[in-house]
Amino acid sequence: MKQFAELFAELDGSTSTLHKVQALKRYFEHAPAEDAAWAVYFLSGGKPKRTVPTRTLREVALQVSGLPDWLFEESYLAVGDLAETIAHVLPTSSTVPSQSQGLAWWMQHRILPLRNLPDEDRIAAVQSCWNELSATERFLFVKLVGGGFRVGVSKLLVTRALAELAVLDAKLVATRMMGFADASNQPTAEQFSALLAVPANSSTGEDPGRLGQPLPFFLAHPLQEEPEELGPLEDWLVEWKYDGIRAQVVKEGGQVWVWSRGEELVSEQFPELQEAFAQWPDGCILDGEILVWQGDAPAGFNALQGRLNRKVVSKKLMADAPVVFLAYDLLRLHGDNMVNLLQRERRTALEKFHASHHEQSTVNAMPRLLLSQSVKAPNWDALKLLREESRGRGVEGFMLKHLASKYGVGRTKADGLWWKWKIDPMTVDCVLVYAQRGHGRRASLYTDYTFAVWETPPASKAQAQEVAQAIANGEKVEDTVARGLPRLVPFAKAYSGLTDEEFKEVDRVIRKHTVDKFGPVRTVVPVLVFELGFEAISRSTRHKSGVAVRFPRMLRIRHDKPLHEADHLAVLEALLPPENAV
Amino acid sequence: MDLVVSRPEGLYCPPGDFYIDPWRKVDRAIITHAHADHARVGHNHYLCAAPGEGVLRTRLGNISLDTLPYGTSTVHNGVKISLHPAGHVLGSCQIRLEYQGHVWVASGDYKVAPDLTCDAFEPVKCHTFITESTFGLPIYRWRSDAEIYAEINAWWAANAALGKASVLYGYSFGKAQRILAGVDSSIGPIVCHSACEGLNKAYRDAGVKLPETLTVSEVLDKSIYKNCLAIAPPAAQGAAWMKRFGNSYSDAFASGWMQLRGGRRRSNVDRGFVMSDHADWPGLMRAIGATGAEQVIVTHGYVQVMVRWLQEQGLNARAFVTEYGGEGEGEQEPAA
Numbered sequence: 001m002k003q004f005a006e007l008f009a010e011l012d013g014s015t016s017t018l019h020k021v022q023a024l025k026r027y028f029e030h031a032p033a034e035d036a037a038w039a040v041y042f043l044s045g046g047k048p049k050r051t052v053p054t055r056t057l058r059e060v061a062l063q064v065s066g067l068p069d070w071l072f073e074e075s076y077l078a079v080g081d082l083a084e085t086i087a088h089v090l091p092t093s094s095t096v097p098s099q100s101q102g103l104a105w106w107m108q109h110r111i112l113p114l115r116n117l118p119d120e121d122r123i124a125a126v127q128s129c130w131n132e133l134s135a136t137e138r139f140l141f142v143k144l145v146g147g148g149f150r151v152g153v154s155k156l157l158v159t160r161a162l163a164e165l166a167v168l169d170a171k172l173v174a175t176r177m178m179g180f181a182d183a184s185n186q187p188t189a190e191q192f193s194a195l196l197a198v199p200a201n202s203s204t205g206e207d208p209g210r211l212g213q214p215l216p217f218f219l220a221h222p223l224q225e226e227p228e229e230l231g232p233l234e235d236w237l238v239e240w241k242y243d244g245i246r247a248q249v250v251k252e253g254g255q256v257w258v259w260s261r262g263e264e265l266v267s268e269q270f271p272e273l274q275e276a277f278a279q280w281p282d283g284c285i286l287d288g289e290i291l292v293w294q295g296d297a298p299a300g301f302n303a304l305q306g307r308l309n310r311k312v313v314s315k316k317l318m319a320d321a322p323v324v325f326l327a328y329d330l331l332r333l334h335g336d337n338m339v340n341l342l343q344r345e346r347r348t349a350l351e352k353f354h355a356s357h358h359e360q361s362t363v364n365a366m367p368r369l370l371l372s373q374s375v376k377a378p379n380w381d382a383l384k385l386l387r388e389e390s391r392g393r394g395v396e397g398f399m400l401k402h403l404a405s406k407y408g409v410g411r412t413k414a415d416g417l418w419w420k421w422k423i424d425p426m427t428v429d430c431v432l433v434y435a436q437r438g439h440g441r442r443a444s445l446y447t448d449y450t451f452a453v454w455e456t457p458p459a460s461k462a463q464a465q466e467v468a469q470a471i472a473n474g475e476k477v478e479d480t481v482a483r484g485l486p487r488l489v490p491f492a493k494a495y496s497g498l499t500d501e502e503f504k505e506v507d508r509v510i511r512k513h514t515v516d517k518f519g520p521v522r523t524v525v526p527v528l529v530f531e532l533g534f535e536a537i538s539r540s541t542r543h544k545s546g547v548a549v550r551f552p553r554m555l556r557i558r559h560d561k562p563l564h565e566a567d568h569l570a571v572l573e574a575l576l577p578p579e580n581a582v
Numbered sequence: 583m584d585l586v587v588s589r590p591e592g593l594y595c596p597p598g599d600f601y602i603d604p605w606r607k608v609d610r611a612i613i614t615h616a617h618a619d620h621a622r623v624g625h626n627h628y629l630c631a632a633p634g635e636g637v638l639r640t641r642l643g644n645i646s647l648d649t650l651p652y653g654t655s656t657v658h659n660g661v662k663i664s665l666h667p668a669g670h671v672l673g674s675c676q677i678r679l680e681y682q683g684h685v686w687v688a689s690g691d692y693k694v695a696p697d698l699t700c701d702a703f704e705p706v707k708c709h710t711f712i713t714e715s716t717f718g719l720p721i722y723r724w725r726s727d728a729e730i731y732a733e734i735n736a737w738w739a740a741n742a743a744l745g746k747a748s749v750l751y752g753y754s755f756g757k758a759q760r761i762l763a764g765v766d767s768s769i770g771p772i773v774c775h776s777a778c779e780g781l782n783k784a785y786r787d788a789g790v791k792l793p794e795t796l797t798v799s800e801v802l803d804k805s806i807y808k809n810c811l812a813i814a815p816p817a818a819q820g821a822a823w824m825k826r827f828g829n830s831y832s833d834a835f836a837s838g839w840m841q842l843r844g845g846r847r848r849s850n851v852d853r854g855f856v857m858s859d860h861a862d863w864p865g866l867m868r869a870i871g872a873t874g875a876e877q878v879i880v881t882h883g884y885v886q887v888m889v890r891w892l893q894e895q896g897l898n899a900r901a902f903v904t905e906y907g908g909e910g911e912g913e914q915e916p917a918a
Binding site: 012013014015016065067068070071074075078079080081084085088089442443444 | 722841848887
């Protein structure tokens with residue numbers, strides 16, 4: 001644990017990529033392989049199932065520190081991180097451990113067993129763990145236990161360090177790393193050694209990998225310039241860009257695996273896909289999008305959201321929100337990797353695969369393997385016109401894939417080019433009404449905001465000012481409405497889109513116009529108008545406003561826009577897709 | 583009877599008819615210490631602790647100033663005034679006021695841990711204690727200066743071995759001198775930004791022992807920019823002054839805010855050293871407890887938190903709204 005804590009301190013304290021890679025290499029070289037395996041797991045984003053609920057961690061911290069609940073909460077607000085707060089308020093350790101155990105020992109003997117303990121024993125066990133750890137180690141302990149471990153290291157950096165250490169191609173290491181950090185995996189010394197091993201097939205540089213392992217996803221770049229700059233349209237494969245879950249389906253050893261782009265194994269959330277693809281030949285991997293499909297079009301993302309992270313997937317759920325896998329690439333067939341073939345060759349192979357397997361991929365009389373349509377247009381201008389139909393089709397724009405592209409690793413441009421050519425977001429002018437402090441780097445600033453629109457447009461500037469005054473005076477909303485004043489209806493939360501400078505500026509305004517002093521959420525007098533952008537909007541019974549927006553973010557502060565000119569609910573409702581409108 | 587009340591001009595003593603660290607221009611001001619948010623220009627008459635004369639004059643220039651040695655007293659309009667070390671920076675004091683049997687102490691900014699550059703904080707018994715609360719949360723607990731100096735020395739030595747300068751940002755008055763007084767000057771030469779150097783002189787003149795320092799205009803041999811410790815105010819970060827160190831220097835911040843990862847990341851430097859001139863949470867508790875005061879008034883920092891905590895401890899606690907905390911280590915200025 002001590003060695004890992006030192007690595008963490010070094011990574012956390014550095015802003016230099018080179019320095020971080022050096023530190024990682026040193027650690028991987030000297031740490032015992034079983035510890036290094038867990039380090040790779042955590043550093044590349046692995047989260048074991050939660051072993052201790054957050055409320056228990058807080059409870060023990062309160063007991064040990066003797067602080068009242070409210071003071072712990074105020075401390076947490078200042079720190080913006082539970083693990084760090086706990087590490088800072090606990091008294092200095094009383095017992096010195098006889099010898100420091102490694103990360104793997106801590107995981108296997110102390111942390112993972114916590115999950116199956118009864119509540120009281122768990123509290124005692126956590127206390128005794130804290131007694132044996134230094135402040136930094138306690139911080140790490142809470143992070144590892146609570147599943148919130150993050151340090152300024154990307155999976156890419158871990159891959160690079162491992163590749164440099166073992167003198168291997170980084171792509172090979174990236175391929176081996178796929179699925180390593182999945183929650184269900186318990187990393188072992190053997191797994192770590194396998195990451196660094198000499199490739200099984202020295203001529204191709206490939207090796208078989210673990211059963212059911214996906215390949216690294218190839219990612220697209222947002223298209224900033226005009227599409228004409230990309231050259232002739234004939235060189236590009238054009239596809240609609242869907243708003244689903246990017247996934248790879250692996251069929252191997254008689255089993256079907258479904259992996260999300262976050263390298264989470266999600267097979268069990270989609271039993272119909274497992275069933276539908278059971279007849280595929282062994283040794284194939286397809287890349288595509290999981291979508292809820294209704295009629296001949298995708299349902300909104302809301303429908304898909306209802307299918308995620310369910311413990312039990314009921315028949316009713318599968319009937320109400322049936323999913324399909326819309327394939328757009330073929331990465332492996334009969335055990336042969338195709339990633340180094342060109343896009344046009346892979347597309348032909350994919351079309352062939354679809355033709356021979358889509359019929360057997362049917363569940364409940366519904367085809368589950370769809371082929372991403374290749375969109376044809378005579379020229380860029382015609383394509384631009386087609387793009388205007390995106391919203392009506394329930395898609396986000398186009399994907400443009402160069403026909404001579406290989407299937408690369410991650411967001412690189414070395415092997416080929418994929419662009420996402422998205423439509424502009426919908427926008428609305430709204431008012432900041434609540435603010436909350438951010439986390440981590442932004443813990444001292446109010447950076448998480450709730451936005452509202454007018455329920456009905458104010459009659460005048462003066463009337464809008466009257467509402468602001470009433471909020472400043474702490475008057476109840478019902479009372480202001482009873483006085484005939486319009487109401488502000490919250491509809492979205494956003495915390496991104498502003499520069500650090502703008503956040504500081506907004507933070508100053510919020511501190512000046514905060515109505516109350518305690519608690520995490522502060523009511524703010526409506527003085528700031530923002531232009532908010534979002535990708536989609538749908539009806540929602542869960543939100544008071546009756547609408548839910550997707551990916552809301554701040555586009556700019558509208559200093560030029562007075563309060564009474566902020567938009568009202570009818571403007572939002574007019575943006576709803578036809579089937580959603582009332 | 584209230585010996586101190588809050589007025590738009592600043593904290594005011596009604597029977598004595600004078601102010602404590604006022605933020606608007608007044609006739610008579612007693613100054614707890616020479617940081618800009620406590621010592622402003624434009625008052626007709628100043629009083630400060632004798633060891634603080636040099637630094638106050640360095641900052642405010644030609645003012646009408648009386649001084650009082652620590653522990654001695656003077657009487658003004660029937661109010662007995664004495665000044666006692668606050669341990670914050672050179673010359674910082676707590677102001678003890680006694681009138682008709684009531685004793686109030688206004689402490690300005692203070693720390694209770696020892697400091698090589700100023701007299702140690704002295705607990706003063708009183709009925710009412712006026713306290714700061716800059717680091718008034720239990721997450722703030724400082725380690726000893728010896729540990730922090732060892733960290734700074736190790737960082738400096740490692741950089742020097744790699745041929746890199748070590749640029750350490752710290753407030754130019756107080757923090758800079760405290761760093762100087764404790765680092766191991768045998769590691770290499772020390773360069774100080776001119777903003778710090780003026781105060782260095784005032785400290786040396788007051789008898790505080792500091793190692794030899796150079797301003798950049800005194801540097802003849804440019805090779806020292808490869809192994810020196812350079813001390814500069816936070817404002818120098820990213821400024822033209824930094825150009826002389828080339829691209830391969832290491833930088834760090836010395837501040838209580840460095841206690842938190844968020845603070846370190848926001849400051850955008852390689853290292854953060856947790857060194858503060860304010861009391862940490864246990865220090866605040868110890869100082870308040872030692873006064874024996876029944877009433878405590880909180881002026882700046884985590885005011886609401888401290889008031890509520892003290893009330894729950896059975897004390898009569900409330901807040902004064904002030905304009906302190908703008909310089910140095912106020913909540914709005916986490917970088918300093």
